Amino acid sequence: MTFSESFQSGAIRSAIARADSADANSVRASLATAPITLDSFATLLSAAGREAFADIAGRARQATVERFGRTMQLYAPLYLSNECVCTCTYCGFSQGLDIRRKTLRLDEVAKETDVLARRGIRNVLLVSAEHPKRVGVEYVAACIRQTKATMPYVALEIAAAEEPDYRAYADAGCDGVVLYQETYDEDVYAAHHLGGPKKRYAWRMDALERASKAGMRHLGIGALLGLADWRFDALALFAHARFLERHCWRSQINVSFPRINSAEGGYVPSHPVDDAALAQLVCAFRLAFPSAGIFLSTREPAVLRGRLSTLGVTHMSAGSSTEPGGYEHPGDAGGQFDLEDMRAPQEVANALRAAGYDPVFKDWESMTETAAVSRA
Amino acid sequence: MNDQLLIGGRAFESRLIVGTGKFASAEIMAEALEASGAEMATVALRRVDLSAPHNPITDFIDRTKVLILPNTSGAATADEAVRLARLARTAGLPAWIKVEVIPDPRYLMPDPIETLRACEMLVADGFVVLPYIHADPVLAKRLEEVGVAAVMPLAAPIGSGRGLRMRDAIQIIIEQATVPIVVDAGLGVPSHAAAAMEMGADAVLVNTAIATAGDPPAMARAFALGVSAGRMAYLAGRAPERAHARASSPLSGLLASTAR
DSSP: OOOHOOHHHHHHHHHHHTTOOOOHHHHHHHHHOOOOOOHHHHHHTHHHHTHHHHHHHHHHHHHHHHHSSSEEEEEEEEEEEEOOOEETTTTTTOOOOOOOOBOHHHHHHHHHHHHHHTTTEEEEEEOOOOTTTTTTTTHHHHHHHHHHHTEEEEEEEEEEEEHHHHHHHHHOOOOEEEEOBBBBBBHHHHEEEEGGGGOOOHHTTTTHHHHHTTTTSSSEEEEBBBBSSSHHHHHHHHHHHHHHHHOOEEEEEEOOBOOOOOOOOOOOOSOOOOOHHHHHHHHHHHHOOOOOOOETTTTSSHHHHHHTTTTTTHHHHHHHSSSSSTTTTTTOOOOOSSOOHHHHHHHHHHHHHHOOOOEOOOOOOSSSSHHHHHHO | OOOEETTTTEESSSEEEEOOOOOSSSHHHHHHHHHOOOEEEEEEEGOOOOTTSOOTGGGOOTTTTTTEEEEEETOOSSHHHHHHHHHHHHOOOEEEEEEOOOTTTTTTTOOOOOOOHHHHHHHTTOEEEEEEEEEEEEHHHHHHHHTTSSBBBBBTTOOOOOOOOTTHHHHHHHHOSSSEEEESSSSSSHHHHHHHHHHTSSEEEEEHHHTTTSHHHHHHHHHHHHHHHHHHHHHHHHOOOOOOOOOOOOHHHHHHHHHH
């Protein structure tokens, strides 16, 4: 059975309803459950959980240090293409928007990678809009090989794919796949994904299982906060992560909680999520999944990133651009969304050091011979 | 008294091996390493930038005093572990390797089958091989037969600080061993390390308990003392454990004198 087949939105709504009557005692009881259940998780995210944030945050900080030490991994996205056949209400790359479109050639990928390498980056997330013709399997595999020539760690955040395609990416040296469901609320999903292959809600939901079967080491899940009730999506992420733990036991599970930022197209979130809720979510997730990586991007401002870095976040992007070719030639193509934290990687690293954290640029080595040959 | 630890033809005065991960900075790591007195320190190859002229971890280790023991953390198969080991040797690190083959990212449990395979290949390739394993006595013997230099059973899951949860199995491993046994992973406080040494372990490896302590150098020193105390106790030969009290000033002589 796949995750989409086992997913029960009714169970999640019931858990949220039960957690509405949570009090300080039930928060304490939830903190004592091990492993944390769906109901305990809902309680930590409730209004009573928000009241007890200091307790939850203290435990989350401790759990993070126990597992990851006082370290923070840094990475950068590398946008390959903003050409897109999908129509999504919130996205700056949505088909039909009047932006300058571009798909990087391999030599341009190499130049972007070189810029990032000079800045100290050793961990790259290749990102692309969805365009089956311009961003096909062979092109993506070639981009992975190109990037892997310089970078020990390369992950992908592109359109959902079939298992053989994921295998081609893994064979090219790709270490992980990031794929956000955006929202697990099927009706809301349909209301925001109006055209293109991304409309297939269940197919997207099961993509990471296909990626894991194809040998991907790291699986990144997430929801785009602001589209639907954040508690619903948080509990759905909980259910998804628990499912992946059992069914994809060889894969490391990572999570991200991106909040919608302003983008070309002017979408305004119908369910805005405040900083306190984001912090509550980071902490609750840490307690429920002690070994999960928690990613925080430059969508969030530097000050908030600094605070969240001590609570549960383990990976931060730094010095990001969301335009294809944006590291070498900023401003030549349209970006996906606006960024808040514009600091260079070394500035982010220095701030982390000042806060008593070791910024880690490299935490991976290419495991396959093919990648080793290309790096030599 | 000469009580050196011999592994792979090399003698060590210290029986505490430390890991270099999870520290807040390389400077704190170096201070803790110094305070521990350790002569062997593990370094995750995945953290080392072999292409860079300077490295944030290895540059801070005094190689005249401390042997760097590279580990294959990140490898999930035997082939990956072998590749990492060869990469390290090519880059000038010692031909010593702590084999970690861990397919399970949550509890970080080592894969016994792939570990055995990796050790076979690496011993054949001339490495001094120290495999990290679950506390499995038969696997420990199989690895000895392959020719590993030491066996490193876990006390509890990595980073858990739960102490000697695998005590009974480790006792069997120690009793049957013909190579040094290094109790690795899960030791949370110096008394855990002392207990492992009292049982007859040849050495212990500690990382998280030192790296994430409030004062890592002080905790490193405390572990060094715990290891020394445990080793001395083992060599001294402990008094037997009994179910009932036994007076420390025996009364038998007293009765004999009354009878006279």
